[in-house]
Amino acid sequence: MKQAHRLIALLLVLVPAGCGNNPAAQKSGPPRRDTGDESQGHAQSETIEALPRANRLRIAAAADLRFALPELIAAFERMHPGATIEATYGSSGNFFSQLANQAPFDLFLSADIDYPKRLVEQRHGSVDGEFPYATGHIVLWAPNASSLDVEQGGLPVVIDEAVKKIAIANPNTAPYGRAAVAALKSLGVYEAVESKLVYGENVAQAAQMVESGAADLGIIALSLAVSPAMRDKGRYWPIPENAHPPIVQGGVVLSWALDANLARAFRDYLLSGGGASILRRFGFEPAGG
Amino acid sequence: MDWTAIRLTLSVASCTSALLFALGLPLAVWLARPGPRWRLVVEAVVALPLVLPPTVLGFYVLCATGPHTPIGRWYEALFGSRLPFTFPGIVLASVLYNLPFAVRPFTAALQSVDHKLVEASWCLGVSRLATFRRITLPLAWKGVLAGLVLTFAHAMGEFGVVLMVGGNIPGVTRTLSVAIYDDVQALDYSAAAHSSLFLLGSALVVLSAVQLLVRKPA
Numbered sequence: 430m431k432q433a434h435r436l437i438a439l440l441l442v443l444v445p446a447g448c449g450n451n452p453a454a455q456k457s458g459p460p461r462r463d464t465g466d467e468s469q470g471h472a473q474s475e476t477i478e479a480l481p482r483a484n485r486l487r488i489a490a491a492a493d494l495r496f497a498l499p500e501l502i503a504a505f506e507r508m509h510p511g512a513t514i515e516a517t518y519g520s521s522g523n524f525f526s527q528l529a530n531q532a533p534f535d536l537f538l539s540a541d542i543d544y545p546k547r548l549v550e551q552r553h554g555s556v557d558g559e560f561p562y563a564t565g566h567i568v569l570w571a572p573n574a575s576s577l578d579v580e581q582g583g584l585p586v587v588i589d590e591a592v593k594k595i596a597i598a599n600p601n602t603a604p605y606g607r608a609a610v611a612a613l614k615s616l617g618v619y620e621a622v623e624s625k626l627v628y629g630e631n632v633a634q635a636a637q638m639v640e641s642g643a644a645d646l647g648i649i650a651l652s653l654a655v656s657p658a659m660r661d662k663g664r665y666w667p668i669p670e671n672a673h674p675p676i677v678q679g680g681v682v683l684s685w686a687l688d689a690n691l692a693r694a695f696r697d698y699l700l701s702g703g704g705a706s707i708l709r710r711f712g713f714e715p716a717g718g
Numbered sequence: 719m720d721w722t723a724i725r726l727t728l729s730v731a732s733c734t735s736a737l738l739f740a741l742g743l744p745l746a747v748w749l750a751r752p753g754p755r756w757r758l759v760v761e762a763v764v765a766l767p768l769v770l771p772p773t774v775l776g777f778y779v780l781c782a783t784g785p786h787t788p789i790g791r792w793y794e795a796l797f798g799s800r801l802p803f804t805f806p807g808i809v810l811a812s813v814l815y816n817l818p819f820a821v822r823p824f825t826a827a828l829q830s831v832d833h834k835l836v837e838a839s840w841c842l843g844v845s846r847l848a849t850f851r852r853i854t855l856p857l858a859w860k861g862v863l864a865g866l867v868l869t870f871a872h873a874m875g876e877f878g879v880v881l882m883v884g885g886n887i888p889g890v891t892r893t894l895s896v897a898i899y900d901d902v903q904a905l906d907y908s909a910a911a912h913s914s915l916f917l918l919g920s921a922l923v924v925l926s927a928v929q930l931l932v933r934k935p936a
Contacts, residue, residue, distance in 0.1 A: 487887070495904055515888050518903065527885055530784055532803045633903040640905060658905045 483688045486695060487533060488516040489524040491540035491678065492598075492631035493565055493605055496656030497711035498538070504707060505698050512691060520631035522602030528553060528683065535686035536695060540565065540632070540650075541604035542679030555682040555689055562699045563713035565676040566651040567608050568665040570639055577646065579666045584616050587625075587646060595625050596644035598632040604676060605632035609648035611673035639663075651712035678713075719912055722889050723897040727874050729805070730893055734812040734873040735866050738820035741813075743862070746824030747850070765822070767815045772878025779811045779883050801883075808884040808891050812873050820869040827861020828854060864931040871924035875917055 490498050495518050502514045517534070525544040528537055529551060539545050545559035569587070571579045577586050587595055598606030606628065613619040627643075629635030632650050639647030640662055654665045680699070682692040698704045705718020749761060767775060783801035784790050793801055801807035831854050839849040855862070877895040884891030886900060894913050901910040 492903065517886050517888065517892075518900070519886065527803065530780070530802055531800070532885055533887065533890070631903070637903050637905060 484512050484691060485687055486512065486514045486535050486691050487687075488514065488536045488538060488695075489528065489532070489534040490516045490518050490538045491521045491524075491605075492518045492603070492633035493540050493650035493652045493678075494518065494538060495633045495653065496658055497652050497708060497713070500707050500711075501699065501704055504703060505695055508698070509691070509694065514695070518631070518633060520599065520602040521604055522599075523630070531685060533685075534683060535688065536680060536682055536692045538562065538678070538680040538699075539604070540676065540678050542677045543604075545679040545681035548681055548683070553681075553684055555684050555686065555692075557682065557693070559679045559681045560696060560700070561677050561679045561716045562696075562704075563678045563708050563715050565605070565678055565713055566670070567605060567612060567648055567668045567673070567676070568651050568654050569668060570636070570647045570649050570654050570659075570663050570665040571645065572640065572642055572663040573661075574642065575645060575663075579646070580664050583666050584612070584618065584668065584672075587613070587618055588621050592622075592625060592645045594627050594638075594644040594646075595622055596627050596629060596635040596638035596647040596649075598635045598649075599628040599630055603629075603631050604678075605648075605650050606635070608673040608676050612648065612668050615672045655710075655712045719916065720894070720897050720909065723892055723894045723913070724916065726805075726889065726892065727894040730808055730812055730876075730880075731870045731873040733809045734816055735820075735870045737809070737813050738816060738869050739862075739866055742817065742820040742824055742865075746821050746828055749821070749825045750828035765818050768818050772815065772876070773882060775815055776811065776879045776882030779807075779814065779879070783807065783810070783883075803883075803885045803887060803891060805890055808880050808893070811879040811883040812876055815876060815879050816869045816873050819872045820865045823861055823865030823868060827858040827865070830861065831857045860931045864928045867924055867928050867931070871921055871928075874920060 488498070488502075494516075498516050498518075502516065506512055506514060521539040521541060521544050524532070524534075524537060524539070525548065528534065528548055531553070537545060537548065542559060542561055545554065548554045549558050569579050569584060571577045571586075577589060577591065579586055582589075586592065597609040600606035600610045610619065613622060627638060629638055633653060635644075635647050636649040636653045636659065638644045639649070640659060648668070651665075651667065653659055654663070680696060682689055682696065686692045699708070700715075700717030702718040705715035708715040708718075745760075745764070749757065749764075780802055781787070782789050783793065785794065785800060790800065793799075797806075799806075801810060835853055835857070836849055839853050840846070844852070874893075875895055876893075877899070880891065880893055881896055881899070884893075884896070886892050886896050892900065894917055898910045898913045898917075901907070901913065
């Protein structure tokens with residue numbers, strides 16, 4: 430009897446504790462802040478949700494931007510104090526299908542120009558349309574511990590017998606994966622290595638597979654290979670430009686952006702000299718600047 | 719530690735457990751008693767998530783709640799927002815995915831109650847609801863609580879459905895298990911290790927609690 434009541438009491442506590450405090454539910458509620466004993470990150474997320482709609486930017490970014498974009502965001506935030514910018518990384522194709530269902534992002538930075546163009550055609554983009562911001566490159570990457578000499582050997586090392594697995598991004602969802610397949614085909618080794626290919630959902634996952642040693646080689650974005658997180662961990666060979674169609678990366682401000690002006694300001698920053706210099710440092714050829 | 723993700727994960731798990739208590743218990747009451755033959759189908763549907771890949775469930779939830787479907791339109795008209803990529807969306811997916819983890823232990827617990835006691839109560843003129851509250855639930859509460867705790871733990875670790883229905887949106891749908899996936903891709907192994915240890919620890923605590931609850935008295 431008593432125990433049954435205790436169970437019901439427990440549930441009465443659970444419901445408000447769980448459902449009442451969720452961040453999404455606070456959008457409509459009055460702004461509120463947590464008191465002292467909460468952690469910093471926690472209190473910050475409360476504030477983000479409680480902020481008015483403006484001055485907030487949610488970016489869906491292709492995974493090759495994983496290490497370059499945080500620097501771009503930090504530089505942009507220094508110029509726009511008060512702006513809150515958060516980025517989610519994944520494969521461009523996955524974001525494309527999410528955005529076709531109007532996923533809550535304000536700006537999409539794809540690893541190709543085709544996905545943003547199609548979003549504009551489907552009237553999900555803002556009136557100014559898609560914009561190219563950089564051209565990316567792919568490299569053949571091997572960890573330091575590997576005996577394979579990728580720097581000298583170049584692409585032919587993929588057919589070396591010691592190579593059991595080669596990580597690339599999934600060509601169905603990731604433009605970098607399509608570039609990798611095109612390069613293997615144009616260099617005439619695709620048939621030979623097809624059975625060794627393992628696919629990451631996006632190019633950062635492919636990079637993680639080879640960085641961790643799970644795969645022997647990876648065809649990954651130059652922007653990941655030169656990032657502080659990876660540059661001391663392996664060696665790479667730049668895959669020739671003419672081996673694959675150019676990786677022209679484009680973006681689009683979504684039609685449902687909460688703060689379209691902030692999204693456009695970020696686009697303009699990407700295309701400015703300051704943005705271009707960061708992109709260049711990560712191995713991109715910037716479209717602007 | 720990623721406190722935002724931890725809090726979000728606990729919120730999803732609490733909401734899932736609370737909703738499954740409210741919806742799953744009546745269903746379990748019905749399943750626990752003899753009933754029509756077609757009830758087999760209901761039992762099978764409840765058990766489906768045990769064998770169904772999370773991607774299949776995620777795909778159906780996405781299809782069913784999209785902006786052009788009846789459910790999607792109805793929800794948007796009512797609440798002014800959509801289900802995919804939102805907190806209510808991942809709670810819905812999580813409730814469906816955890817159905818068997820709540821309803822099956824509930825049903826087993828209710829079936830273990832000696833029906834003679836229930837009938838005796840009825841004969842003494844106590845209403846069905848009062849009998850349930852005063853006889854059945856006190857005798858079955860351990861099993862019901864075990865089901866809830868198991869649901870809570872399972873909801874905390876759910877990954878596939880949450881990633882498909884919720885996307886990976888910081889503070890809204892990036893639960894701890896999604897954050898781990900994300901941290902590994904960012905080569906941030908220490909963050910992934912911390913979150914993993916947290917989930918491992920909580921799973922161990924929760925399963926010990928369940929063992930404690932369901933253990934037969936010596």
